[in-house]
Structures are given as structure tokens and as C-alpha cells.
Amino acid sequence: MSAVFWILAALTVLxxxxxxxxxxxxxxxxxxxVAFAGLALLYLQLDAQFAGFAQILVYIxxxxxxxxxxxxxxxxxxxxxxxxxxxxxFTGMTIxxxxxxxxxxxxxxxxxxxxxxxxxxxxxVNQIGNALLGRYVLPLEIVALxxxxxxxxxVIVAMHEKGESK
Amino acid sequence: xxxxxxxxxxxxxxxxxxxSFVSKERLTTVExxxxxxxxxxxxxxxxxxxxxxxxxxxxxxxxACQICEKECPPKCIYIEKSKDKKPDFVGKPQIYxxxxxxxxxxxxxxxxxxxxxxxxxxxxxxxxxxATDDRFGGLLLDRKQLAKPNEYYHKIHPTEAAAVDAKxxxxxxxxxxxxxADAAAKAKTAADAAAKAxxxxxxxxxxxxxxxxxxxxxxxPAAKSTxxxxxxx
Amino acid sequence: MVGxxxxxxxxxxxxxxxxxxxxxxxxxxxxxxxxxxxxxxPALFALTTVIERKGLGRIQNRIGPxxxxxxxxxxxxxxxxxxxxxxxxVPLNADAAVHFLAPLVLVVAxxxxxxVLPMGRNMxxxxxxxxxxxxxxxxxxxxxxxxxxxxxSRNKYSLLGAMRAVAQMISYExxxxxxxxxxxxxxxxxxxVKIVDAQNQYTWGLPHWYIFTPWGCAAFVMYAVAATAETxxxxxxxxxxxxxxxxxxxxxxxxFKFALFFLGEYLGMFAISGLGTALFLGGWSAPFSxxxxxxxxxxxxxxxxxxxxxxxxxxxxxxxxxxxxLMNFAWKFVIPFTLLNLVNVVVWRFMGEGWARWxxxxxxVVVAYVAMARIGMRSKKIAxxxxxxxx
Numbered sequence: 001m002s003a004v005f006w007i008l009a010a011l012t013v014l015x016x017x018x019x020x021x022x023x024x025x026x027x028x029x030x031x032x033x034v035a036f037a038g039l040a041l042l043y044l045q046l047d048a049q050f051a052g053f054a055q056i057l058v059y060i061x062x063x064x065x066x067x068x069x070x071x072x073x074x075x076x077x078x079x080x081x082x083x084x085x086x087x088x089x090f091t092g093m094t095i096x097x098x099x100x101x102x103x104x105x106x107x108x109x110x111x112x113x114x115x116x117x118x119x120x121x122x123x124x125v126n127q128i129g130n131a132l133l134g135r136y137v138l139p140l141e142i143v144a145l146x147x148x149x150x151x152x153x154x155v156i157v158a159m160h161e162k163g164e165s166k
Numbered sequence: 167x168x169x170x171x172x173x174x175x176x177x178x179x180x181x182x183x184x185x186s187f188v189s190k191e192r193l194t195t196v197e198x199x200x201x202x203x204x205x206x207x208x209x210x211x212x213x214x215x216x217x218x219x220x221x222x223x224x225x226x227x228x229x230a231c232q233i234c235e236k237e238c239p240p241k242c243i244y245i246e247k248s249k250d251k252k253p254d255f256v257g258k259p260q261i262y263x264x265x266x267x268x269x270x271x272x273x274x275x276x277x278x279x280x281x282x283x284x285x286x287x288x289x290x291x292x293x294x295x296x297a298t299d300d301r302f303g304g305l306l307l308d309r310k311q312l313a314k315p316n317e318y319y320h321k322i323h324p325t326e327a328a329a330v331d332a333k334x335x336x337x338x339x340x341x342x343x344x345x346x347a348d349a350a351a352k353a354k355t356a357a358d359a360a361a362k363a364x365x366x367x368x369x370x371x372x373x374x375x376x377x378x379x380x381x382x383x384x385x386x387p388a389a390k391s392t393x394x395x396x397x398x399x
Numbered sequence: 400m401v402g403x404x405x406x407x408x409x410x411x412x413x414x415x416x417x418x419x420x421x422x423x424x425x426x427x428x429x430x431x432x433x434x435x436x437x438x439x440x441p442a443l444f445a446l447t448t449v450i451e452r453k454g455l456g457r458i459q460n461r462i463g464p465x466x467x468x469x470x471x472x473x474x475x476x477x478x479x480x481x482x483x484x485x486x487x488x489v490p491l492n493a494d495a496a497v498h499f500l501a502p503l504v505l506v507v508a509x510x511x512x513x514x515v516l517p518m519g520r521n522m523x524x525x526x527x528x529x530x531x532x533x534x535x536x537x538x539x540x541x542x543x544x545x546x547x548x549x550x551x552s553r554n555k556y557s558l559l560g561a562m563r564a565v566a567q568m569i570s571y572e573x574x575x576x577x578x579x580x581x582x583x584x585x586x587x588x589x590x591x592v593k594i595v596d597a598q599n600q601y602t603w604g605l606p607h608w609y610i611f612t613p614w615g616c617a618a619f620v621m622y623a624v625a626a627t628a629e630t631x632x633x634x635x636x637x638x639x640x641x642x643x644x645x646x647x648x649x650x651x652x653x654x655f656k657f658a659l660f661f662l663g664e665y666l667g668m669f670a671i672s673g674l675g676t677a678l679f680l681g682g683w684s685a686p687f688s689x690x691x692x693x694x695x696x697x698x699x700x701x702x703x704x705x706x707x708x709x710x711x712x713x714x715x716x717x718x719x720x721x722x723x724x725l726m727n728f729a730w731k732f733v734i735p736f737t738l739l740n741l742v743n744v745v746v747w748r749f750m751g752e753g754w755a756r757w758x759x760x761x762x763x764v765v766v767a768y769v770a771m772a773r774i775g776m777r778s779k780k781i782a783x784x785x786x787x788x789x790x
Contacts, residue, residue: 026550030497033543053532061539061572065565068546072558125529125589168772172717179458179716186457195461 004045012038025071033064050125207323210290212270213279215312218255222313223262225255227287230263234279234288242272243279266309270296286330292322405694408435409521432524436513443700444665445475451711458715478658485654490553493651497551502652502659504544509663511537512670517592519683519696530591531583534674535576538629541667542568545638548660549648560647563722564631564638570729571628571635577737578618578625581744582609582678591674595682604688608681613760614743617768619679621737623709626671628725630664633714637722672706673699732771739767 015035019028036059043052086092132140185192196203219225230247244267251259279288291314298304320327403410416428449471453463464471489498515530517523527533542565549561583589586597600607609615628635639647649660676682680702683695720728743763750756 024494027494027497030547049527049529050532053529053536056536057532057539060543061536062569065542065546065569068543068550069562069565072550072562125532126587168769175716176712179712182460183454183457183712186460192460193457193462197462197465 005042008038008041008045012042026068029064029067029071032067033060036060036064047122050123050128205292205322207325209292210275210277211292211294212273212275212290212296212307213268213288213312214291214314215266215288215309216286216316216319217313218316220315222310222315224253225315226262226309226313227255227285228263228266229285229287230261230266231284233282233284237278237282239276239278240272240274242269243267244269263309266312267306268312269306271305286334289319289323289326289330402692402694405520405696407694408519408696429524436524437510440510440513440666440669441662443669443704444662445479447665447669447704447707448478449474450708451714454708454711455715458712482655482658487654487656488651490651492553494551494553497547498651499656501544501548501551502656502663504547505541505663506659506666508537508540508544509666509670512667513673515591516670516673517595517677517682518673518699519694522683522696523592526592527590529589531579531589531594531674534591534670535572535579538667538671539572541663544663545648548652552648552651554651557648557650560638560650564648567631567635567638567722567725567729568629570726571625571733574621574729574733574737575625575629577734577741578622579674579678581614581618581737581740584741584744585609585748591677591682595677595684598681599684601688606681606684606686606688608679608684610679612747613757613764614740614747615679617740617743617764618737619675621733621740622675622679624733626675627710627713628729630667630671632668632710634717634720635725637719637725668707668710669703672703672710675706676702732775736767736771739763 012035015031015033015038018031019035022028022031036055040052040055040059043055182192187193216227217223217225218227230245232245232247235241235243235245244265245263246265248262248264252262254260254262275290277290280290296305316327316331319330412428412431415431416424419427449464452474453471456463464474467473467477489495512534514524515527515534545564545568546561549557549559549564552558582594586594588594598606598608605611610619627633631638639649649657652660676699683699685691685693685695685698743760746763747756747760750759
């Protein structure tokens with residue numbers, strides 16, 4: 001629980017808070033990107049190099065851009081006229097608090113099982129590669145198939161729209 | 167489609183790069199204003215007035231006939247005739263332009279004024295570095311700024327100037343010959359009148375016979391010279 | 400043959416750090432290296448702007464800048480003074496916060512990329528296990544700053560330029576990564592220091608650079624194409640095309656922010672050239688074994704400047720590609736070719752040492768290239784032009 005951890009945690013939480021409270025949608029997307037960056041730095045602080053850099057590469061380099069493009073292309077860049085709180089905000093807050101309580105209880109319970117100051121195992125890219133292609137090859141192939149299906153589906157949907165618009 | 171076009175293009179630019187250090191053909195830049203390109207002979211910018219001799223007021227060929235002012239399409243020439251006459255280059259009293267202004271912000275270098283001038287008085291200059299920061303007065307050239315000597319005209323347009331000089335000399339010779347013929351004809355009629363006057367009172371003098379024989383002589387060379395000049399035209 | 404001149408910067412740093420108490424030593428050590436990088440690369444950027452303008456001028460039959468200082472050497476000083484003293488105009492409707500942050504994000508991301516490049520023997524800022532992945536991760540963040548710049552200007556044309564730029568950068572990131580993966584497969588490590596060390600061996604005086612292998616040559620060509628597209632250089636500079644979109648996504652920037660964008664773009668060029676040098680051209684290793692007395696950092700910077708000069712040469716030669724031509728080229732030619740190259744690498748690795756694998760791998764590369772080129776040409780139906788006149 002060093003100072004670095006608190007700073008990074010504050011950054012991530014602030015990013016998340018900004019993402020739900022800002023009025024301008026693109027600002028929200030950029031705040032969520034800050035939250036992603038905070039997460040990546042937390043991974044790096046735990047010496048998980050591959051996970052941290054993959055988080056930056058995938059989330060900031062691809063997902064954030066995707067979110068921003070989606071906002072842009074669907075008229076979301078205009079500032080909303082109504083307030084940021086929807087009508088059923090109380091229900092939403094209760095459910096979020098409940099989920100947070102469950103997750104917090106799970107984390108605290110698990111930290112009582114593990115000893116306090118374990119040194120994190122240093123996982124090299126080599127080991128990750130070996131695990132992915134050795135023990136976890138079936139999930140890898142299924143994920144690849146899923147991604148291919150998504151890609152082909154996206155292309156078909158886009159082409160269909162073009163065909164219909166003609 | 168195998169990409170050899172790209173390689174050929176790269177070779178060409180490499181040749182340009184290397185060649186620009188050695189050959190003038192591959193580096194055609196002229197570093198103005200330290201170096202200048204010599205203007206072509208037929209280059210023209212704005213008009214100027216020619217004067218013969220060394221005095222620009224006396225030698226100016228312009229006689230303020232105002233033909234160029236009327237023919238100028240954007241009407242950029244402003245002429246005011248003088249009230250008196252001044253002797254010109256050859257000493258003959260001439261009307262001269264008291265004011266001759268050309269507005270070079272309007273002039274479009276069409277050369278019509280040059281084409282219609284009957285006196286070869288206005289020609290095209292090729293000086294273009296006329297920028298000034300006086301927006302209205304600085305671009306209105308008066309006759310002192312416009313007057314340039316015939317030697318200058320020879321320098322900038324040698325072939326044109328030679329042709330103009332030849333034409334002027336020819337006209338001058340024609341005029342002189344005509345004047346001589348007129349003078350001879352006048353002398354002949356004067357001699358005839360004198361002969362009639364002499365033959366009427368019947369006072370023959372040997373001297374009068376010779377004047378008549380002398381009077382008959384000049385008309386013949388004059389008669390001979392006029393067909394010559396007419397054949398020369 | 401580790402001479403003193405070779406290690407002069409390392410020795411200098413050790414000496415300075417040795418003068419300080421042990422508490423401060425790690426921080427000052429890192430700070431010194433960071434300061435060295437921040438000082439060197441912008442100086443190289445200044446030199447490159449002059450070289451580019453004069454080089455392009457000579458290619459185009461004219462002299463480049465020659466009034467500021469002898470041979471125009473002080474031109475970047477003049478440019479710096481100009482951009483510092485220009486009025487900083489922010490459009491009224493622009494998003495002020497994002498408009499301000501976009502050039503900062505770009506410059507920070509690009510400076511971070513230099514942290515993993517090995518610039519000489521023992522001269523890398525951070526020797527990370529996943530150094531290559533770090534480089535590409537940070538490179539992906541630059542796209543975000545371009546989008547921020549285009550969107551915050553509230554200008555339709557800037558936004559258009561930004562979208563085009565992001566689409567282009569995303570499309571060309573895939574071949575960039577896959578051609579680098581070919582090198583990683585052979586070396587067995589993502590660390591750039593290990594990749595350069597693997598290329599630092601000599602056989603009969605010739606080095607083991609990866610560009611001298613058939614798969615390495617193909618991968619290098621694809622990497623060069625992808626790198627030129629990633630940094631928005633000609634012929635892929637449609638997003639900042641001067642004749643189409645004024646200045647594309649940085650139209651609304653003036654003064655120092657424009658200079659920061661310019662700096663970021665050129666530093667991105669240096670970083671990607673540095674990575675290409677480390678991956679394919681052997682990083683800091685000398686071309687022949689008898690030339691190893693020349694310091695290693697001279698070889699690294701020499702190779703990077705050579706790559707920059709080739710980029711400038713290509714800029715002066717090729718016309719700009721249209722957006723659809725760009726994207727077609729990326730997805731229909733470059734990506735399939737790089738994927739085939741991966742198979743090529745596997746064949747190379749498992750055929751074992753000898754001359755046989757050279758022939759087989761070269762054959763694969765040549766046949767694949769010609770086949771894809773012919774197929775591409777056929778689908779375009781390139782035929783003699785036919786004319787139809789107005790009645």
C-alpha cells in the first residue's frame with residue numbers, strides 16, 4: 001500500500017467519476033481513457049509487464065478510439081439538454097452500491113486467506129505464451145473464432161447497409 | 167505493378183539531387199536580387215517618352231497630338247497641351263505637352279499607344295522594379311520621369327530602335343528632298359517670272375541668259391531625284 | 400573491443416552519479432539519461448528540418464533555405480523564434496481543455512517511446528522484458544491525441560482529417576506489428592536489447608542483421624511502408640495534405656502548439672526509424688567486423704539518419720495516395736504479405752542451417768509478391784484507356 005498505489009488508485013477512481021458526471025460525451029470518453037491508463041499503471045506497479053502494456057495497447061489504443069468513433073458517428077457530440085441524472089437515479093445508485101459491497105467483501109475475504117507481503121510471481125512473456133498455447137489453447141481458439149465471427153458480422157452488416165441505401 | 171516504377175522514380179530524383187550540385191540544368195534557381203536574368207529583347211512593361219539629343223525638354227518627340235490618350239483602353243494617359251511653342255531638336259517651333267502623366271497602376275501594357283503614335287514618340291520600357299510605398303502619387307509618372315533618351319531605347323530594344331531610326335531618317339530625307347524640290351520649283355517659277363519680267367522690257371543682259379540656263383538645270387536633277395525617292399519607297 | 404570512446408557517455412554518467420550520496424544516486428542516474436534524450440532528439444529534429452528542406456529543394460531543382468546562416472543552418476532557430484512569438488489563437492467554439500491537451504499528449508507519448516531504444520552498447524534507458532510491446536502500446540496512444548486535436552477544433556475539415564488519420568494509423572499498425580513479430584519469433588524475446596545482441600555476430604566479416612535474410616528483407620520493406628504510414632509521411636500524408644485540408648487535424652493550431660505537433664511528428668519519425676534500425680538493421684552493430692572500432696552510438700544514429708534521408712527521398716519522389724487507395728493497399732496487399740512472411744519465418748526456423756533454406760525462403764517471398772501483385776492488377780481491370788467524346 002505504497003504512496004504510488006494511492007496516487008494511481010485516486011487517478012483511476014477520479015477518471016471513472018468524471019466519466020459518469022461530465023456533460024459532454026466525448027469528455028466522458030476521454031475520462032474513461034484516463035481510467036484505463038490508471039488501470040494499466042496499476043498492473044505495471046504489480047510487475048505484470050505484459051498485462052499492463054497489453055492494457056494500454058488494446059484499451060487505450062483500440063477500445064477508446066472505438067468508443068470515441070461510436071460517439072461521433074451517432075450524434076452524441078452535442079451537449080445534452082437534460083441533466084446528467086436520469087429519472088431512476090436512486091435505483092441505479094442502490095444497485096451500484098450493492099455490487100460494490102459484494103465485490104469489496106469478496107476482496108477482503110480473499111486477502112485474509114493470502115499472506116500479506118507475498119512477492120508477486122514474475123511472469124515473463126515466454127511463460128504467458130507457453131500457457132496460452134499449452135494449457136489454455138482451447139479458450140484461445142474459441143476466442144479467436146469469436147473475434148472472427150464478430151469481424152465477419154460487422155462487415156456483413158456494413159455491406160448490407162450500403163446495399164440497402166443504394 | 168511490381169513496383170519498378172517507384173524505383174525508377176527514386177532513381178530520377180536521386181539524379182536530380184546529385185546533378186543539382188554539378189550542372190546548371192538541374193539547378194535552375196536564380197538568386198534574385200543578387201543575380202538577375204537578362205530580359206528578353208521583346209520584353210515590355212510600361213511606356214516611356216523618347217527625346218533626341220541631350221535636353222529632355224527640347225528634344226522630346228511628343229507633339230501632344232493626344233492620339234495615344236484617346237486610344238488608350240483603360241485611359242491611363244493624361245495630356246495637357248502647351249499654350250506656346252518651343253523649338254525642338256532641329257530648331258522648329260513645336261507644340262509640346264505641358265503635362266504628360268501615365269498612371270502605371272492602371273496601365274495594362276497593351277502597347278496600343280506605341281502602335282498609334284505617328285511620331286515614334288512613345289515606346290515601351292522594360293523596367294519593372296517600380297514598387298513604391300506612396301500608393302497614389304508614387305504610381306503616377308509625370309513627363310520628367312517618363313522622358314528617356316534615344317540611346318536608352320537603343321540599349322533596351324536594339325533592333326526596334328534601329329528600325330525606328332532608319333524610318334525616321336528616311337522620312338527626314340524624303341522631307342528634305344521634297345523641300346528641295348519645292349525650293350527648286352519655287353526658284354524655277356521665280357526665275358520664269360523674272361525671265362518674263364526681263365523679256366518684257368526687252369533689256370537683254372548676258373547675265374539673264376545664264377540665270378535661265380541655270381534655272382533649267384536644277385529642275386532636271388529635282389525631276390530625276392523625285393522618281394528616285396518614289397522608286398525607293 | 401569495448402573502447403573508451405564507445406562507452407564515453409556511460410562512463411560520464413557513472414562518474415557524475417558517483418559524485419553524489421547514495422540516496423540520490425538512482426534518481427539522478429535516471430534523470431541524467433532522460434535529460435540526455437530530451438536534449439539530443441530535439442537537436443536532431445532541428446537538424447532534420449534543415450536537411451529535409453534543403454534536400455527536397457535540391458530534388459526539386461531549387462536551393463532550399465540559404466539566407467539564415469551559412470547554408471541555412473540557422474533556419475530552425477528562425478522557425479523556433481517565429482513559433483514562440485506567434486499569437487496563440489484558440490477558436491471561440493473550440494473545446495479549450497482538449498485543445499490544450501492534445502499536443503501535450505502527443506509529445507509525451509512520443510518521448511516515452513525513446514525509453515526502450517538501445518542507442519549504443521549498454522546505452523538503453525530502461526531494459527524492459529517487453530520493450531517492443533511497450534513501444535507499440537505507446538505508439539497506439541498517439542492516435543488518441545490526433546483524434547483529440549481534430550475534434551476539439553470544432554471544424555468539420557479538421558475532424559475529417561483526424562478521422563482519416565486515425566483510420567490510416569489503425570490500418571497500418573497491424574502490418575507494423577506483424578513484421579516485428581517475425582523478428583521476435585526468430586530471436587525469442589521481446590526485449591530490444593536482446594534483439595540487437597542477437598544481430599551483433601559476424602560470419603566471414605558480414606553481420607547477422609535480419610535484413611540480410613529473405614524473410615527479414617520482406618519484413619523490413621513492409622515495416623518501412625507501415626512506418627511511413629504511421630507517421631503520416633508522404634506518400635501517406637493525406638490527413639495533413641497541404642492542398643486538401645489546409646493542415647488537416649492541426650488547422651486550428653498556431654504558434655507554439657503547432658510547433659509541438661511538428662516536433663511530435665518528427666520525433667515519431669525518429670522513434671520508428673530507431674525501432675526499425677534495432678529490429679532489422681542491427682541497432683548499434685557495425686556493418687563489417689573490421690569496423691567495430693567505430694563507437695556503437697555513431698552507428699545507431701548514422702543508421703537512423705540514413706532512414707530519415709530515405710524517408711525524405713521518398714517524400715520528394717512519390718505523389719500522395721488517395722484514402723481508398725491507402726486502405727486498399729493496407730488491407731489487401733500489405734497484411735496478407737506480412738502474414739505469409741510469418742509462415743516464411745517458420746519455414747526458415749525449422750529447416751535448419753544451410754543454403755537450402757535461403758533458396759526456399761527467397762522463393763516463397765518472390766512468388767508471393769509477384770502473385771499478389773498480379774492478382775491486384777487483374778482485379779483493377781487495367782486496360783488501355785477508351786475515350787468517349789461529347790456529341
